[in-house]
Amino acid sequence: MTRDEASAAWLHRALAAPAAALFAAFWLLPMAALGRASAQHGLQGYLHILGNAQYLRSLGVTVVLAGVVTAAALALSLVAGLFLARHRFPGRRLLMAMLTLPLAFPGVVVGFMVIMLGGRMGLAAQLGLALFGQRWVFAYSLGGLFVGYLYFSIPRVILTVTAAAQGLDASVEEAARSLGASSWQVLRDVTLPALAPALVASGALCFATAVGAFGTAFTLATDIDVLPMDIYTAFTLNADLPTAATWSLVLGAVTWLVLWWGEGAGGPTAAPGA
Numbered sequence: 001m002t003r004d005e006a007s008a009a010w011l012h013r014a015l016a017a018p019a020a021a022l023f024a025a026f027w028l029l030p031m032a033a034l035g036r037a038s039a040q041h042g043l044q045g046y047l048h049i050l051g052n053a054q055y056l057r058s059l060g061v062t063v064v065l066a067g068v069v070t071a072a073a074l075a076l077s078l079v080a081g082l083f084l085a086r087h088r089f090p091g092r093r094l095l096m097a098m099l100t101l102p103l104a105f106p107g108v109v110v111g112f113m114v115i116m117l118g119g120r121m122g123l124a125a126q127l128g129l130a131l132f133g134q135r136w137v138f139a140y141s142l143g144g145l146f147v148g149y150l151y152f153s154i155p156r157v158i159l160t161v162t163a164a165a166q167g168l169d170a171s172v173e174e175a176a177r178s179l180g181a182s183s184w185q186v187l188r189d190v191t192l193p194a195l196a197p198a199l200v201a202s203g204a205l206c207f208a209t210a211v212g213a214f215g216t217a218f219t220l221a222t223d224i225d226v227l228p229m230d231i232y233t234a235f236t237l238n239a240d241l242p243t244a245a246t247w248s249l250v251l252g253a254v255t256w257l258v259l260w261w262g263e264g265a266g267g268p269t270a271a272p273g274a
């Protein structure tokens with residue numbers, strides 16, 4: 001090895017050392033601690049925790065809710081993204097900024113906004129009371145969680161879809177129309193396949209974010225069992241560290257698998273926020 005090669009190798013190791021230290025401190029050691037805590041009572045205790053009907057039901061509700069939110073966010077963001085990519089009009093930048101504004105809000109703030117909309121003293125309750133003499137309250141139900149999750153999910157999808165739509169080759173769509181294809185056929189056979197990688201990647205990110213969201217659930221889920229809230233309850237109120245650690249690993253595995261699939265099928269994704 002020459003002197004230059006040795007210097008380059010030393011520089012690479014020096015640059016890799018901080019990254020390795022961060023990886024060990026913020027991922028490897030915490031994951032090892034979770035694994036140790038989850039196996040505290042041995043294999044039988046581990047299997048007992050994973051077979052708990054309440055937590056399995058919460059996992060199912062969490063996954064289904066995240067799936068519905070993802071489907072709704074993709075549908076709405078696809079329409080809005082195509083419109084924003086293909087039209088220039090006064091106020092477009094302001095509209096784009098308003099659509100992405102929820103990215104600046106933590107989950108607790110989003111939950112509070114849902115309460116202001118669908119809580120017992122919210123806008124919907126006042127409107128229902130004025131029109132029909134009955135309050136419309138949905139903030140503390142799965143409907144409220146859906147609205148909150150959708151609110152902070154749309155910006156994560158619309159940014160990706162709009163950027164991908166701006167890169168589409170308009171001549172391909174024009175060629176399809178010139179051959180007699182209807183607008184629906186162009187969307188189905190040309191536009192959607194071209195946008196598929198962006199939709200898959202952003203959908204995976206949206207799903208992973210909704211599965212692990214805690215702040216909004218903490219604010220709204222007073223009578224709803226979703227897995228992040230059950231993990232919080234097991235750890236803080238019941239001091240049941242093995243259960244909390246086990247289901248934290250399960251939730252992390254679900255999130256990681258979805259992001260891994262989205263990266264492989266649609267392209268790179270960003271880390272989800274809580």
